Amino acid sequence: MIRRAVLCLVLASASACATREPAGPAPSADPVSRMQAMSGGFERLAWDVITEEDSGGTAMDAGYKVQGRFVRGEGIRIKATAMGSAHGMGHGAPPGPNLYQLLIGPDRVAVALSVLSFESGRNTASFPHLLLRSVRGDADHATVDPRLLPGDDPILFRFNEPLIGYQLSPAILFGHEPGVAPAGTVTVNGITCIVLASRFTADDGARGGPAGWYPYARVEKKFFLEESTGFLAALEIEAETDKGIQRTRYDVVERQEFRGLKLPRLVKVAGAGPAGIRRAVHRIDLDPGDT
Numbered sequence: 546m547i548r549r550a551v552l553c554l555v556l557a558s559a560s561a562c563a564t565r566e567p568a569g570p571a572p573s574a575d576p577v578s579r580m581q582a583m584s585g586g587f588e589r590l591a592w593d594v595i596t597e598e599d600s601g602g603t604a605m606d607a608g609y610k611v612q613g614r615f616v617r618g619e620g621i622r623i624k625a626t627a628m629g630s631a632h633g634m635g636h637g638a639p640p641g642p643n644l645y646q647l648l649i650g651p652d653r654v655a656v657a658l659s660v661l662s663f664e665s666g667r668n669t670a671s672f673p674h675l676l677l678r679s680v681r682g683d684a685d686h687a688t689v690d691p692r693l694l695p696g697d698d699p700i701l702f703r704f705n706e707p708l709i710g711y712q713l714s715p716a717i718l719f720g721h722e723p724g725v726a727p728a729g730t731v732t733v734n735g736i737t738c739i740v741l742a743s744r745f746t747a748d749d750g751a752r753g754g755p756a757g758w759y760p761y762a763r764v765e766k767k768f769f770l771e772e773s774t775g776f777l778a779a780l781e782i783e784a785e786t787d788k789g790i791q792r793t794r795y796d797v798v799e800r801q802e803f804r805g806l807k808l809p810r811l812v813k814v815a816g817a818g819p820a821g822i823r824r825a826v827h828r829i830d831l832d833p834g835d836t
Contacts, residue, residue: 722741764785
């Protein structure tokens with residue numbers, strides 16, 4: 546079992562690369578420090594993530610509304626709430642209880658999955674409740690990527706848009722990427738991008754516990770940052786399980802400006818592997834009033 550990441554059977558709650566952009570701060574030896582310097586124009590921001598699948602349907606159709614919130618110095622909170630008939634609420638009903646909540650702070654990551662998320666879902670037999678906390682600096686911090694929980698139905702992985710969080714709070718979020726380091730440069734949509742790579746490697750203990758809770762032997766990520774601007778252009782995730790390798794790529798296709806910072810507006814998602822082929826678009830709607 547994980548030594549410091551705690552698995553609790555109790556109900557838990559936890560409080561573009563399409564066109565050239567104006568240059569940000571001058572390039573430095575540390576791309577993350579450059580991104581952090583770019584993000585200093587405001588203290589907080591909230592947003593909604595709207596997912597549209599190429600095959601039809603949205604996160605709302607699946608019963609989830611995904612929202613994000615950034616607070617400077619504290620990090621990122623992502624939550625999915627119950628919506629619609631998928632949770633017995635009826636279309637047009639107000640949002641229900643938080644089902645999934647991910648907190649990424651300066652020293653730890655916490656994810657909480659509520660009992661209500663499994664009452665009508667296929668995970669009921671696997672585990673009714675989950676709380677995981679992983680502290681930065683511990684050896685176990687490099688074993689589990691919380692966004693991939695639960696392993697057989699990772700809602701936050703499917704319906705959350707990750708790039709905006711890394712752009713808003715790079716020092717905190719990249720600080721939770723094991724061994725993150727430069728890995729050369731590549732060309733993305735005609736623009737030179739710096740590559741940052743990280744890797745989670747799970748041992749047998751980390752993959753134990755309730756069936757399907759974390760089936761990944763390794764998770765590798767590549768972040769693509771525009772060399773000229775410091776903006777995130779794309780993210781690739783490669784996750785290996787006993788069934789094979791699942792690859793997912795996020796590409797920023799449109800940005801929106803908020804107080805001098807260019808943030809993702811539309812992100813194209815493409816995935817292939819044992820779970821099948823998936824194509825979708827994430828739309829990020831900012832809430833300027835929550836600043």
